[in-house]
Amino acid sequence: MGLAAFILIASLSAGSDPAGAATLDVSWASNTEADLAGYRLRLGTVPGQYTETIEAGTASSAQVDNLQVDVTYYVAVFAYDIAGNESAGSPEVSARISASLEPLPIIDSVVDLDSDSIYLMRGRSHTLVVRGRNLQAGASVGLGLGVLTTRLALNSDGDLISYVLVSNFASPGRRTLTLINPDLATTSVSDAVTFVKTPDTNLDCSVDILDLNAIARSWNLNSDEPTYSAAGDLDGDAYVGPEDLTIFVKFLGRPLPGCP
Secondary structure (H helix, E strand, O other), X not given: OOOOOOOOEEEEEEEEOOOOOEEEEEEEOOOOOOOEEEEEEEEEOEOOEOOEEXXXXXXXXXXXXXXXXXXXXXXXXXXXXXXXXXXXXXXXXXXXXXXXXXOOOEEEEEEEOOOOXXXXXXXXXXXXXXXXXXXXXXXXXXXOOOEEEOOOEEXXXXXXXXXXXXXXXXXXXXXXXXXXXXXXXXXXXXXXXXXXXOOOOOOOXXXXXXXXXXXXXXXXXXXXXXXXXXXXXXXOOOEOOHHHHHHHHHHOOOOOOOOO
16 A cells, blocks of 8 residues: 655755765655655656656665755655555655855745634735745745746845735635745745635625634535535635634634735
C-alpha cells in the first residue's frame, strides 16, 4: 500500500561554493506511517517534469548541489514504504537562486489582515501580510489566475504588505504563493492561502447567525445530495463541513472588506 502524500515543503535556502555553483537546502514535515522507509526529492526546470532524484533516506531534509544560478527549479518530495510503494508527490514548490547569491526568501506565514486568517474572499480586496526572512521591499507576490497584487512594502515590524484583489471568477480553493525579491531570488509556498466564497450569504455586509443558516441547511452534505446548498460550501470543495464553519467563524462579526 502506498503512503499518503501529505508532505509539505517547510523551507528553502540557498548558497554557493567558491566556483559559483549553487546549492539548495530543502526541508519538509515528516510522515507518520509505521512502514515509512524513506523519502525521495525530485526536481527539474519544468513544472511537473523532474530530471534529478535525491535519495534522502528517513531524513526530513536534503541538499541539492551543483545547480545553476538564475534558473527556476521545481521541487517535490515523495515518500515510500518498506515494500517499495511510493506516494504521490507533495505539493510542488519552486525556487530561483539569483546570480547575486543573495539568500532565498523564506516565508513563515501569510495572513489576511481583514480576517486574521488564510482565507481571502472572492470579489473583494484584501491586505495580505507576509512574514519571514530575507524578504525585501519591492518584492512581488503571485497567487495565480484571477488575482491582482501590488508589490510588497515593508511595515514598521519588517513584515511585507501587499494589497490583493481577488476577482469573482477566481476559482475557490487553496493557492500557492510565489514571492520574487527584487534581486530575483524566488520561493513559493503551497496552500499558502485559500480563496473562498463570501460567508455573507444574504449580502447585507454582515456575517451573522442568518448566514450560518446556509451552512446548517447543508451540513455534512455533498453536492450530489438533493438538499445540498452551494451557498454553504464556502471553500468550493462540493462538501459542507468543518472547514466551511471555520471560514464562517473567521469572518463572524468582522467588518467585511469592500463594505461601508
